[in-house]
Amino acid sequence: MVLSSLFGGGRPAFTAAKDMPSLAGKVVLVTGGNSGLGKQSVLDLARYGKPAVIWLAARKLERGQQAADDIAAQLPASSTPAATTIKPLDLDLASFASVRAAAKRVVAESARLDILLLNAGIMATAAALTADGYEEQFGTNHMGHALLTKLLTPLLLQTAAATPNPDVRVVVLTSDGHALAPPPGILFDSLKSTQAAELSTVARYGQSKLANILFARELARRYEGRLRAVAVHPGVVSTNLANNFGARYLAIRLLVLPVVNALLTVSVETGARGQLWAATAPAADVESGLYYVPVGKKGGKKHPRADDDELAARLWEWTEKELEGQEI
Numbered sequence: 001m002v003l004s005s006l007f008g009g010g011r012p013a014f015t016a017a018k019d020m021p022s023l024a025g026k027v028v029l030v031t032g033g034n035s036g037l038g039k040q041s042v043l044d045l046a047r048y049g050k051p052a053v054i055w056l057a058a059r060k061l062e063r064g065q066q067a068a069d070d071i072a073a074q075l076p077a078s079s080t081p082a083a084t085t086i087k088p089l090d091l092d093l094a095s096f097a098s099v100r101a102a103a104k105r106v107v108a109e110s111a112r113l114d115i116l117l118l119n120a121g122i123m124a125t126a127a128a129l130t131a132d133g134y135e136e137q138f139g140t141n142h143m144g145h146a147l148l149t150k151l152l153t154p155l156l157l158q159t160a161a162a163t164p165n166p167d168v169r170v171v172v173l174t175s176d177g178h179a180l181a182p183p184p185g186i187l188f189d190s191l192k193s194t195q196a197a198e199l200s201t202v203a204r205y206g207q208s209k210l211a212n213i214l215f216a217r218e219l220a221r222r223y224e225g226r227l228r229a230v231a232v233h234p235g236v237v238s239t240n241l242a243n244n245f246g247a248r249y250l251a252i253r254l255l256v257l258p259v260v261n262a263l264l265t266v267s268v269e270t271g272a273r274g275q276l277w278a279a280t281a282p283a284a285d286v287e288s289g290l291y292y293v294p295v296g297k298k299g300g301k302k303h304p305r306a307d308d309d310e311l312a313a314r315l316w317e318w319t320e321k322e323l324e325g326q327e328i
Contacts, residue, residue: 014277014295016044021280023049027112027159028279029152031091031145032120034058034067037173037234040272041117041279042086043071049280050083055106057091057120064088093120093144094130096326103151104328112159113152115279116170118145118212123177123205127196135195141208145172146215146319151328153223160226169286170229171278172216176293178303180206185214185305188318210303213291214312215319220289221309222316228288232278234271235294266294 028045032038033056042056056071058064068086075084089105092098106113121141130139149170160166180202187198187207195204216231223229274294278286281296293300305311 014273014281016048016273016276019281020044020048020276021282023051023114023280026051026114027053027055027110028115028117029055029057029089029106029113030117030119031057031093031148034060034063036268037272037275038117038119039067039071040268041119041276042067043074044272044276045279046071046084046086047075051114053085053087053110055087055089055110057089057102059092059120061088061090064090091120091148093148094132094136094140096132096144096147099144099147100151100326100328103148106152107155107328110155112162113155114159114163114168116149116152116156117275117279118149118170118172119275120145121173121208124201126201127194129194133192135191135193135204137201137204137208138191138211141205142211142215143319143322145212147323147326149215149219150320150323150326156227157223166226167283168227169279170216170219170227171275172212172229172231173275174212174216174231174233174291175205175209176233176300177202178206178209178213178306179301181210181303181305182207183304185210185303185308185311186315188314206303210306211315213302213306214308214315216291217289217307217309218312218316221312224288228283228286230278230286230288231291232274233291233293233300234274236265 033042065088068088091102128136160168213231216229220229277296
């Protein structure tokens with residue numbers, strides 16, 4: 001894989017300050033909104049799009065509240081709270097119980113949901129299981145978001161049905177690192193294990209990110225004409241995501257990452273532009289079901305199975321079976 005493909009590059013073609021349209025009256029939910037790309041996205045959405053409500057989801061409610069307060073302090077006095085209300089939301093994607101509780105609150109307090117930005121994720125963590133018994137990266141990056149989307153889909157569809165010229169969107173943050181997934185794409189038979197004996201931590205990460213692309217592709221197909229779903233790679237962004245590299249990858253964390261950060265990464269302000277473009281650019285410019293690299297460019301170097309409709313359908317059906325009985 002060439003570095004330009006893995007890390008993204010080029011000057012952004014979208015700037016929130018000049019290109020984001022009014023989101024007046026709309027409701028947005030951003031997972032992982034307390035730091036990095038998620039926090040920047042909430043800030044830019046509130047500052048330039050000014051939707052009625054932004055749900056800022058975070059694994060710890062207190063961190064979500066701190067982020068909401070910090071964002072509010074950066075907005076013009078006239079914009080808070082009149083233009084946008086930022087609501088912290090307790091959401092741990094590694095726990096189905098937490099996902100159900102979060103979705104229940106959103107449905108109870110919101111009459112609509114226009115944009116679901118699935119931004120949160122973990123990377124290169126040590127071998128572990130989620131609370132519900134899935135390989136941790138797959139369980140967090142895919143299963144938690146899949147359940148959240150499943151539980152909020154009725155609200156998304158309700159919004160589309162009740163809105164003239166509806167434009168309801170689901171944006172899934174993925175990575176060019178999905179190309180690190182194993183050749184079959186997803187090892188279904190062992191997803192309910194740590195997979196430590198089969199895959200390295202980076203391969204497990206790639207598998208989860210490939211699942212994000214396939215999930216967005218199949219979501220778009222199943223709800224064609226009612227909602228728009230895309231997957232977005234932000235480029236390599238200077239965040240704390242890679243701090244999860246464990247002792248086995250200590251040399252990478254201590255020696256390689258500082259060089260990468262200095263030479264190849266972009267700021268969170270720049271990195272967030274891809275997902276903000278996908279969430280707010282004119283509908284005619286955002287083709288549902290596709291994978292985009294910075295900013296608004298189709299494709300990039302992909303895993304051979306990233307466009308595999310059969311694999312996307314199999315992942316959807318496998319996931320749906322696993323999520324049976326998970327209701328609010």
